[in-house]
Amino acid sequence: MDFNNRKPIYRQIVDYCFTLILSGEWKPELRVPSVRELAATLAVNSHTVLKAYEFLQDEQIIFPKRGMGFFLAADAAERVNEARRADFYDTTLMELFKEMELLDISIDDIVARYMASHDDDSKKVKI
Numbered sequence: 001m002d003f004n005n006r007k008p009i010y011r012q013i014v015d016y017c018f019t020l021i022l023s024g025e026w027k028p029e030l031r032v033p034s035v036r037e038l039a040a041t042l043a044v045n046s047h048t049v050l051k052a053y054e055f056l057q058d059e060q061i062i063f064p065k066r067g068m069g070f071f072l073a074a075d076a077a078e079r080v081n082e083a084r085r086a087d088f089y090d091t092t093l094m095e096l097f098k099e100m101e102l103l104d105i106s107i108d109d110i111v112a113r114y115m116a117s118h119d120d121d122s123k124k125v126k127i
Helices: 009-022 035-042 046-058 076-103 107-116
Strands: 062-065 069-072
Touching: 009 035, 009 046, 009 076, 035 046, 046 062, 046 069
Parallel strands: none
Antiparallel strands: 062 069
8 A cells, every 4th residue: 555645544544445345345244354454464553554443433334243353334335435425525625625715716617617528418417
């Protein structure tokens, strides 16, 4: 895994787990790698993976079974999409709005650029 400085490492591990969930590599209701296994795979400290797993558990994406490890929730993919949507609104969109304000770009400018970049069929997409 190639870590960057913009996001804490545990959040990058969460994103990595999200990818495994959405790709179907981690199957609903089956065991996910242990904290130590994932730490070894990613070559990171196990405490960092534990923090990522705590986040996933708080979001009810994984759950522990005593003595057996962590398992993927049946509705994990839906919960991942909810979490990603929330992150988009709270982080990505806010950063975009700040940049738009700095560059004096309006929502209308964005819509016009979006519409110009799509063919007639995709212009029917609601914004």
